[in-house]
Amino acid sequence: MTYKTAKLENWQWAKEIRLKHYKKLMSARENGTPIVAASGHGPWSVVAGIGDFAALCGEPWSGSTGYYPDLSLACAEAAEARGYGRDVCGYMKLYFGSMFLNKGPFGEFPKPDLVFQSLDCDLEPHWYNIVGKELNVPVYFVEIGTDFNHLKPREASIQYLVDGYLRGIEWLEQKTGKRYSDELLIQAVTNNWESRRLWTEVCEMQKAIPAPLDIKSMFTLFIPAEINPHEAESVAFYKALKDEVKHRVDNQIAAVPGERCRIIHDSVPPWYALHIFRYMEEYGVVAIGGSYVFTLSGSWVEGEDGHLKPMTSIPGVHIPPRNREEALRIQAWIDMSVVRPVSSMDSAIFIWKSLVKDWKCQGAVFHVNRGCILMGYGMVEGSRALRAEGFPTMVYEASHVDKRDWNESDVRDRIDSFMESLGLKRVTT
Amino acid sequence: MDDWFHRIVGSRHEHAKNWKQRTGRKVVGYFCAYVPEELICATGALPVRVIGSLRPTELAEAHIPSMYCSFCRDVLAEGLSGAYDYLDGVVMAKSCIHLEHAFECWGLNIPAAFKYYLPMPWVLDSPEARKYYLAELGRFKEKLEDWSGKPITDDALGQSIGMYNRYRQSMHRLYDLRKTDLPLVSGAEVSEIVLASMLSDKEEFMPHLERAIQELPSSPNRPKAGARLMVAGGENYDLELFRVIESLGANVVIDELCMGSRYFWTTIPSPVKGEGKGEGAAQDRLEALADRYLCRPPCPAKATPSPRYEHLLGLVKDFKAQGVLLIQQKFCSPHALDIPDLMRFLKEHGVPSYTFEFDITLAKGQLRTRTEAFLEMLELEPV
Ligand code: SF4
């Protein structure tokens, strides 16, 4: 059977948001806008209380660097020449190289005025301490990753984050000399909550057969909720996207017209080799998502019935928030959910199993990403757990940004055998 | 030297099993030196550091992705082999993601009656981190009480803190034996003693340690004059590393290692609210513990690295080390990220250093070549 398909109307909008984001960042110095550095999902809503700022989002910056083979090789080599070996985080290496060479995908490296980082990966303290030292800028850390189960965070861990943010607000005021606005914070957190809620609903709709989106489009569509989740435009974008995806579901408009098999893919893909998804489509396989795209920009909980559910409320908190404390509490819950349950293998495996079963998939592909330890957490165990329940899985090793780790023929061979285990033959050649 | 230490290190599993049988008490494996052993000890159980066996780790390959460090692999392979089946519980304090991964795989694949993950802040110096950690220590204490079936009394915790304090003070005295111009004890011997202390009952260990401190200075095998080196880095339980270096005529006079000085360095100041019988309230004792673990020399898995560099430099000066060997387990990201900056820092302070990356099996030839080259270079340096 072949489904009908159609171009995504809102695709261009997602790209424009990203473009605007980088334009603002690259002209910030000239315009006197403070630049704040953190990782992709940095606590931008909390920073928003100081007024206008430009966000230098670590991983997306490196992801963009990775699009340019010559630049990314030069950056990796510059970092390696300073002693940061091939086995440290791939994104960090490209970022360091870009910083050392003062060169990036859009021009010079945008030197931040300060770092305001919520920590979830244990490489991040190094990353931003090194940035702080190299560029002589102040650094502030709050910690997310202390809890063991991010799907069911404990009150103590939430309060620890809230306390860190409360002190962080004083720090921001002190370092920027600006008065902190709770009104702006509340607005930003409300937008953040909305963007993520809407994206989570979009991901929920991927349960439909045929899938309205494929993972390749999702890699672009989830970006506003990562780099600009606190802005009103992101909320408007996700509202429009949700309507469009609903329309596709109602009318059986497929991302892959020849869909006859569904899989999940985790985690960060090799950005330079997204054609592997096209290759799988030749077998009629659609990758409907994975915990990377679902949870980095979405918020999920384990429901009473033991299924993965969108997070629709927060215990004891009014949404939208009415004051600083409530806003920070929502932010803390978002932080816990952003980080995927990577600090808990049980939760990671629970998510993979839920995605495969509830999203009606037949198998899973795992990219053991040598360039990012965090996203590979529990992956081998996850693959074992799925296989134990009769779902075929495929594991391949590469790096999301370092092409030197890519072996095209090996990955293709693995895909072919995986397809065979799913009982599939190529339908196009 | 008293070969008690050698026997403990060589047959740690037998030793722990015998201890368990002899005392009728429980044995708890801990995965990270940030686990506050004092609390485990106060339940009457024996805390032992979980390490690997330096043998090929195929058993772990089916569980851990390739980019996780070799130490984690070795630890998990040892658990999967059944060698640790006598453990009554396992405890992890949040440190690096690699070790957390091994701990979680352990939890999934190896039965353990008690499995506990203690959230330990990465940010060590913030007021909220202290408040959070203190509360987590209280929670850990409760969980231990539930598991052991009896309360940890103030006296028991006070005595445990006191014993660890005495142990740490004596270890400082042992380390001081290498401050003299001609070290009175070798680095290999000291490292074996530290390792034995992580694998045995501190009460039983102490008389042997005291005897070693008395006897070692007059041993006929005292180190000969040679370059004074520091070894710094993460987990290492392959004593061959020290033996190879010292066989080349150098003396390891100090270390800054996870299974070395970092393990025991910070003593809870005495007189301490938490130490001894009947002194202070339970909360005081937990506060004393919180301060000790937040203030001990940090490992690079923590978010506050600068005290590490200063501390390390202080040790270099106190022990008159002429150079530093920075060791790193393969794929260890916390150390891989600290090393370039640390080397620059040492260079700025006139301290030469070199690096050595090692796997489960030690590449002795490579270590020898690199060390020889470094020692030659040191000879050319004005002292
Ligand atoms: S290892 Fe992954 S999560 Fe951690 S800093 Fe690097 S890219 Fe980010």
Ligand code: SF4
């Ligand atoms: S600190 Fe390094 S050697 Fe130690 S467990 Fe972590 S990654 Fe492995």
